[in-house]
Amino acid sequence: MxxxxxxxxxxxxxxxxxxxxxxxxxxxxxxxxxxxxxxxxxxxxxxxxxxxxPMYRCSVCGSEIALIRRKSDNLDPICCNISMDLIRATEPGAA
CATH class of the missing domain: 2.20.28 (Rubrerythrin, domain 2)
Incomplete structure (x- = not known):
């Protein structure tokens, strides 16, 4: 139980x-x-x-990735030959 x-x-x-x-x-x-x-x-x-x-999404195919550990500020995730869009995570919605 x-x-x-x-x-x-x-x-x-x-x-x-x-x-x-x-x-x-x-x-x-x-x-x-x-x-x-x-x-x-x-x-x-x-x-x-x-x-x-930080979460990123491809505006072409919808693929999403999560950045687990950042070693530098040089990250530029590419998907479908374009830079992925950063998804802004929000504060928690308590119920």
Missing amino acids: KNQRSRQQYRPRPGQRFRCLVCGAEVTVIRGGSGHFSPVCCNQPMVFLRQPV
Whole structure:
């Protein structure tokens, strides 16, 4: 049976990040839906991280990528022979 305790719920939006304070696992929302997201790890609610993961989308084919780690400011993701558009991740929508 799933744990039914009260947890913070979020409207999932691309780029949102959450971390487990017990083991350090992190998750990132790739594609948001219409439901409410309450990530749990190690039997504890995961915490929302204010710094979103930068997400990019190709305006031609719709491919999307997430930037996991930046080593320099020289990143220019190319898809379909054009630069991909940066998707602005938003603050969480608490329900």
